[in-house]
Amino acid sequence: xxxxxxxxxxxxxxxxxxxxxxxxxxxxxxxxxxxxxxxxxxxxxxxxxxxxxxxxxxxxxxxxxxxxxxxxxxxxxxxxxxxxxxxxxxxxxxxxxxxxxxxxxxxxxxxxxxxxxxxxxxxxxxxxxxxxxxxxxxxxxxxxxxxxxxxxxxxxxxxxxxx
Amino acid sequence: xxxxxxxxxxxxxxxxxxxxxxxxxxxxxxxxxxxxxxxxxxxxxxxxxxxxxxxxxxxxxxxxxxxxxxxxxxxxxxxxxxxxxxxxxxxxxxxxxxxxxxxxxxxxxxxxxxxxxxxxxxxxxxxxxxxxxxxxxxxxxxxxxxxxxxxxxxxxxxxxxxxxxxxxxxxxxxxxxxxxxxxxxxxxxxxxxxxxxxxxxxxxxxxxxxxxxxxxxxxxxxxxxxxxxxxxxxxxxxxxxxxxxxxxxxxxxxxxxxxxxxxxxxxxxxxxxxxxxxxxxxxxxxxxxxxxxxx
Numbered sequence: 001x002x003x004x005x006x007x008x009x010x011x012x013x014x015x016x017x018x019x020x021x022x023x024x025x026x027x028x029x030x031x032x033x034x035x036x037x038x039x040x041x042x043x044x045x046x047x048x049x050x051x052x053x054x055x056x057x058x059x060x061x062x063x064x065x066x067x068x069x070x071x072x073x074x075x076x077x078x079x080x081x082x083x084x085x086x087x088x089x090x091x092x093x094x095x096x097x098x099x100x101x102x103x104x105x106x107x108x109x110x111x112x113x114x115x116x117x118x119x120x121x122x123x124x125x126x127x128x129x130x131x132x133x134x135x136x137x138x139x140x141x142x143x144x145x146x147x148x149x150x151x152x153x154x155x156x157x158x159x160x161x162x163x
Numbered sequence: 164x165x166x167x168x169x170x171x172x173x174x175x176x177x178x179x180x181x182x183x184x185x186x187x188x189x190x191x192x193x194x195x196x197x198x199x200x201x202x203x204x205x206x207x208x209x210x211x212x213x214x215x216x217x218x219x220x221x222x223x224x225x226x227x228x229x230x231x232x233x234x235x236x237x238x239x240x241x242x243x244x245x246x247x248x249x250x251x252x253x254x255x256x257x258x259x260x261x262x263x264x265x266x267x268x269x270x271x272x273x274x275x276x277x278x279x280x281x282x283x284x285x286x287x288x289x290x291x292x293x294x295x296x297x298x299x300x301x302x303x304x305x306x307x308x309x310x311x312x313x314x315x316x317x318x319x320x321x322x323x324x325x326x327x328x329x330x331x332x333x334x335x336x337x338x339x340x341x342x343x344x345x346x347x348x349x350x351x352x353x354x355x356x357x358x359x360x361x362x363x364x365x366x367x368x369x370x371x372x373x374x375x376x377x378x379x380x381x382x383x384x385x386x387x388x389x390x391x392x393x394x395x396x397x398x399x400x401x402x403x404x405x406x407x408x409x410x411x412x413x414x415x416x417x418x419x420x421x422x423x424x425x426x427x428x429x430x431x432x433x434x435x436x437x438x439x440x441x442x443x444x445x446x447x448x449x450x451x452x453x454x455x456x457x458x
Contacts, residue, residue, distance in 0.1 A: 033331070036356035039376075040369040069243075069360035070208055072320030076330050091210040096213040102364055109210045112221075116203035118172040118210075125176050132183040132438075137175055141203030144224060144271040151267045152217040 019054040022082045026051070028074035035074055037067045050074055050084045053091065057109055060094035066102040099161055113149050116141035164291060165195040166282075167229040168235035169247065172204050173394040174239050180438030181394065181421050187436075188427045189284065192202035192292050192300060194237065198345045199214045199228050205246040209360065215281070219260075220267040222274040227268070236281045241393035244283040245317035249324050251281050260275070273289050283318050285392045285422065286327055289335050293316055297342040302431040303457040304344025310425070311350050311386040312336040313377075313400070315357065315393040330354065339422060340390055343429040350384035352377045357391075357399040370399075371407040378404065381417050395419050405443040428457050 027047035029035040037049040056062040067090045075083045095101045121137050148157040174182050211218030238244045254261045255277040265274050319330040327333040331428045337347035361370035391397045401420035424437040
């Protein structure tokens with residue numbers, strides 16, 4: 001039998017169905033060595049990080065969703081197979097469209113799309129590589145990534161989000 | 164055993180001394196490394212959770228480059244492994260999604276076929292090469308070196324996709340460290356996250372508390388150093404520790420070493436050759452101990 005426990009005032013579409021079978025037992029965040037975000041003092045054994053993400057009225061604009069690293073430990077410990085990680089990842093997708101993406105994430109995604117690398121390649125990087133007899137880094141993937149993001153619409157979503 | 168070397172971003176840009184070590188030692192264990200032109204970021208999973216379709220397409224393009232060379236992929240990073248392994252598994256199983264993704268990457272001239280495997284170097288060493296082979300290349304056993312192994316998160320879960328170790332009781336890295344003659348410690352908080360994401364997208368104070376708790380657990384277990392297999396974990400335990408100890412007023416430091424650095428030392432490389440001068444957290448007692456072991 002599936003026990004369904006809707007959060008009060010929370011209307012979720014199918015992508016968030018998992019949230020609606022969560023019993024708020026807190027196991028996902030309170031098993032030893034499980035959710036690292038519980039080191040943030042905003043959360044506690046009664047108001048866990050996962051509950052914060054699942055219960056938020058405007059989930060996609062809840063900046064706490066960016067604390068999740070998709071380590072899947074909540075998924076491994078959840079006795080009801082709620083899989084909060086997929087729910088939180090869906091909220092991250094919505095955040096890009098509603099303009100509440102974390103600025104560092106926007107910057108990182110834009111950096112990858114425009115250069116092929118998650119970090120800027122500086123002169124210092126290349127000098128260090130040269131001193132270690134390593135080849136210079138190539139940005140030849142950038143053109144392909146531009147084609148891909150044009151096709152998926154990510155390029156225009158990023159431009160729209162920055163306006 | 165020839166593999167396409169997938170460097171990712173973190174190691175070649177920020178920690179190139181680890182790339183140099185990998186290129187030096189892996190071929191001596193029979194892992195021939197091929198450079199493939201055109202690899203991009205895997206892409207990074209937290210950022211591309213915002214657009215899974217684009218993330219899958221970029222990963223599919225990367226995998227297709229290795230397919231065109233007829234080579235399995237070897238990675239040096241837990242994050243790259245997480246992204247590429249999951250994409251490889253999903254696209255191999257789901258024909259409709261594969262077709263959709265191939266339509267997206269068609270303009271790049273590539274196509275995902277599902278003909279290769281993706282493995283972290285720790286998987287290649289533990290599953291394909293074997294601990295006996297590792298033992299056979301050890302010239303300077305790291306006897307009495309007490310190591311706190313931190314496997315990291317993304318190579319462990321989801322376990323059915325990653326196929327490496329138990330997420331809540333990982334032992335493979337411990338076995339690899341023991342094969343070098345070192346002592347792998349049983350320590351508290353072994354499986355908690357390094358805190359890299361908290362540092363970057365959350366409150367640094369929280370990340371420092373997490374890191375401080377892990378370091379204290381290592382100290383209580385008597386660790387000389389920690390061992391990692393992920394560049395983000397390495398960075399957190401090295402540069403992150405340097406920053407955290409100031410705030411936490413910690414009176415001790417526990418250096419970290421990437422597993423391939425420990426392997427290189429056991430194979431007879433010097434401390435300079437493995438790049439410890441590039442590390443932020445240095446400990447003269449550890450360097451003296453290692454110096455005696457490899458002299």
